[in-house]
Amino acid sequence: RERLRDVAWELAEDLVGDSIACEPLLLHGQPLGMMTVEPAPSEDVAALSQLSDCAAPLLAWQAAERGRTQAELLLEVIEAAGAHSGSLGDLLYMVCTRLARELEVNRASVFLQIGDRLVPRMATFSDGHKETDAWARLRQAHELPPMVESAFASGKPVRATHGHDPKLGVGWAEAFGIQSAMAVPLASPPVGVLVLDSSVRRSFRSDEIRVITAFGSLLGEIVRRTQQATEREVRLAAGESVRELLKHGLASPDVAQMAQRLASIAREAVEGGVALVCLPVEPGTLCEIGRAAAEPALEGHEPRRIESPVAEEPIGPLAIVDVADEHGPAERLLRELGLAAGVVVPLVGYKDGSGVLVCGSVEPRLWSERALELCSQLGLEGGLVLEAARLRELERAHQVELQHRAHHDFLTGLGNRSLFYEHTGSALAVARRERNRVGVLLVDLDGFKDINDGLGHDHGDRLLAEVASRLRNTVRDGDIVARLGGDEFAVALTSSVSQHSALAAAQRIADAVGAPITLGGIEVSVGSSIGVALFPDHGRSTEVVLRNADAAMYEAKRKYSGIELYQQQAGHRQTRAVLVQSLRQAIAEHRLVLHYQPKIDLKAGRVTGAEALVRWQQPDGSYVPPAEFIPLAEATGLIREITPLVLADALQECRRWLDDGLDLDVAVNVTTPDISHSDFPDIVEGALERTGVDGTHLTVEITESSLIRNQTQVIVGLRELAQLGVSVSLDDFGTGYSSLGLLDQLPVSELKIDRGFVRESDRPATTAIVRSVVSLGHALGLRVVAEGVETETLVRFAARLGCDAAQGYYYARPLPADEFRAWVAADGVRAQAAA
Incomplete structure (x- = not known):
């Protein structure tokens, strides 16, 4: 006792000076605490020892009572949990x-x-x-204490x-008025945390820490068992709901359905007033996709778009008792949906x-724990079913x-072929039953390649x-x-x-196709060649017609002619596919030959x-007219094989003329694709070198109709030819495509007036x-030829x-x-002149 008194006096002197008296409280020689008197009495110090001897049993009795109360509280919790x-x-x-x-704190919380x-x-x-407000603020906080x-x-x-203890967290103590707190784990391993906090400063006694820890362990086990029981019940209820969901999911792949x-299913399982499914339609925007309600007035509610996400990141299921008391994103969603309370599950x-x-x-x-867990399970299973339906929709699309x-x-x-x-084929089948005709038109564009x-x-x-x-x-609805x-x-x-x-109908199509169109600031037009055949007159299958x-x-x-109706007597003519193959073979077998038509100087008469x-020479010696195969060669690209052959043969023949003392020039027809190709000047130069013919x-x-105004490639190609001494003649002049600007840019030396103008001289x-x-032509310094x-x-x-020259039969x-x-x-x- 003397030693404890000395220690107490020393502590008191350090704390408050000489005006306090201290006496240890002992029971059976074991210290229970300290009794102090302030100011210290000047006499009867011995009375303090007597008083402490009396107070010690009382203090021990109070501690025992607290222990009994805490034990009773533990037993009550155990009994309540068992009967709950x-x-x-x-x-x-x-x-x-x-x-x-019982522990004399302001608030108890469970996480x-x-x-x-x-x-x-x-x-x-x-x-x-x-403390619903505190609960809401805790739940909305980005970080826990x-x-x-x-x-x-x-x-x-x-x-x-x-x-100011950092364990309370920045701002948490101030926000909730906390001056002291105790946190204990719920069970081991923990299922959560029990927190007791007070608005006054206090240190928790060791017996309090023991009882709070015991409560945490007990409460944790109760929570664990309750959760397991709830989970089993939820699994049974959710299993039935999910089976129902999957049954419909397999039958209907539509996400909305x-x-x-x-x-x-959620409304029936949770027994709520209304259940909704909201899915994203774009970042930050949800759309109400599905709604089920107990009341017809709620059932008929129109779906709406909600211009706000639920949260910045996924969170667990939230039970909101009253949206008026809380202000988080889930509450905003419920308010947008016209609801006062709800469970929100991602x-x-x-x-x-x-x-x-x-x-x-x-x-x-x-909201009951069962409702919360059941919604959570439906959010898991339903989300997977919706995702599967979404993937099926994507696959179907x-x-x-x-x-x-x-x-x-x-x-x-x-549509394609x-x-x-x-x-x-379907239209022909209907026409066959109803004894009607079907018309088939094949439309090929003229001049498109140029x-x-x-x-x-x-x-x-x-x-x-x-x-x-x-x-x-142009065609009617129902036409193909x-x-x-x-x-x-x-x-x-x-x-x-x-x-x-x-x-x-073919004429209407020809008129529509031929109307001008502006491309790249240039007004152009294309013609068309249209073939017409009728079912069943000209064939009884799609392929034949x-x-x-x-x-x-x-x-x-x-x-x-632009438009032709199929004639039976013309059926012996080769189809285009056969003609293309035959033309390829003729090129390979060198059966393309040149004929030469003289050009006459009208003034000199020579x-x-x-x-x-x-x-195109056939095996029987006959010739296929150019009008039949040249357009085909241009359309299929075979003209790029034909032009170099024609150029080589023509220059070889020109070489013979020069060797025979005939000072004659030779003219070769070329297309825009020929000239536009970067290697064409090289081809011409090579042919000139091989034959020894001068470019002059x-x-x-090149036909006027094949040119489009201001075409860089054509201009560059013709200028490169001009550098070789080659002359350029603009054929069929007057058909309406060229302009003075074009003539000024091209190195043209000759204009050939279209034969149509010459024939209508009257x-x-x-x-x-x-x-x-x-x-x-003369104003531009060009030679003019009448065809x-x-x-x-x-x-x-x-x-x-x-006219300077003429050419013709x-x-x-x-x-x-x-x-x-x-x-x-x-x-x-x-x-001829003499004749």
Whole structure:
């Protein structure tokens, strides 16, 4: 006792000076505490010892009473937990209220582990009222108090003895008025954390720490068992719900239908007033997809878009009792949905909490642990089912897209050849039953290749898309339009078709296609050749009718007629596919030969050269006219093989003329693709070097209709030829494509007036046009040649208007090389003049 008194006096002197008396409290020689008197008495110090001897048993009795009370409290909790039939929330409320009251703290709170997070589940004061506002603020906080996480992680009690203790966390003590707190883990391993806090500074006694720790262990085991029991019940209920969900999910892959079914199942399982499924439609925006309600008024609610996410990151299921008391993102969602309370559960498979299941009520409501866990399970299973449905939708859409691409042209959106055969076959079957006709039109664009090569493929694609649009707008609903490939389209007229109506439709198509279109700031137009065939007149299957329409189209090309109806007697003509193969073989076998038509100087009356014209010689010695295979060669690209052969043969023949002392030039027809190709000048230069012919003896003729204004590649190609001494002749001048700007840019030395103007010399308007062309040519320093001169009258007409030269059947038709040389030797010009 003397030693304890000395220690106490020393402590007292350090703390308050000499005005305090201390006496240890001993019971059976064991210290229980310290009794102090202030100010220290000057007499009867011995009375202090007597008083302490009396106080020690009383203090021991108080400690024993606290122990009995704490034991009774533990027994009550154990008995209550055993007899408890309500929710885990009710049990936590009872325990937290008793703990706060018996341990003389302001508040008791419970944090439970849900997933990988600690979530506040209960906060109640010692008088029993719940701290819903504190609960809401805790749940909305980005970080929990460090002592909560520390107690959970370490499995040991954590104390904070003053408001500035860092274990309370920055701002937490101030926000909730906390001056001291104790956190203990719930069970081991922990399922959560129990927190007791006070608004006054206090240190928790060792017996208090023991009882709080014991309460934490006991409460943790109760929570664990309750959760397990609830989980079993929820699994049974959820299992039935999920089986129902999966049954519908397998039957219907539609996400909207599945969302509606999930909402219905959730409403029935949770027994809520309304259940909703909200899915993201874009970042930061949810859309109500499915809704099920107990009341018809709520059931008929219109779906809405919600311009806010639920949370910045996924969180566990949240039970909101009354949205008026809380202000988090989940509460905002409930308010947007017109609900006063609800359980908000993130759907598995949707990132950042962007997809949610909501079970709600239009009135404030307490939510049971069972409801919370069941919603959580439905959020997991339902999210997976919705995700599976979404993937099926994507796969179905992908298959539809693949199917569409397999049967449609990507550029124009029209059906392709396969779809045309399928739909036309169906139309033919209907027509066969109803004894009707079907008209099939094959449309091939004239001049498309020149535009595509001259302006570029982008503009060519735009032209094809525009033609497709015009075709769709020209035919009737129910008619079939397809792009077969390249610049070839097909149309099937499916009802009320006659020969007259089919030809009228073809004319409407020709007019629509031929209308000008502006590409790259340039107004251009294309013509068309259209073949028409009828079912059953010209075939009883899609393949036969289309093949005969192709033959008719080729006949239109050959005749320059624009539109041709299939004629049975023309059926012996080769189809284009066969003709292409035959042309390839003719090129390989060198069966393309040149004939030469003389060009006559009108003033001198003598031949100055010849135009080399290619002919396709058949095995029987006959010739295929150029009008039949040259367009085909241009369309298929074979012209790029033909032109170098023609150029080589023509220059070789020119070499013979020069060797024979004939000072004659040779002209070769070339296309825009030939000149646009970067290696064409090299091809020409190589042919000149191999034959030893000077470039001044060669003229390349390019048609005016094949040129597009201001084409850099054409201009560059022709200028490179001019540097070799090669002359450039603009053929068919007057057809309306060229301009003065074009003539100024191209190194043209000759204009050839189109034969159509020459043949109509008896018309005053035509005479005026020819005279203008001649004057224009001479003003630009160009030589002017009249083509198609077939009579002496036309010769005099050309000479009178000032043409420099003429070419036509009046002088000679195109002649084989040997016959041409013989004609020149016989002075054919003078012979013709004399005749």
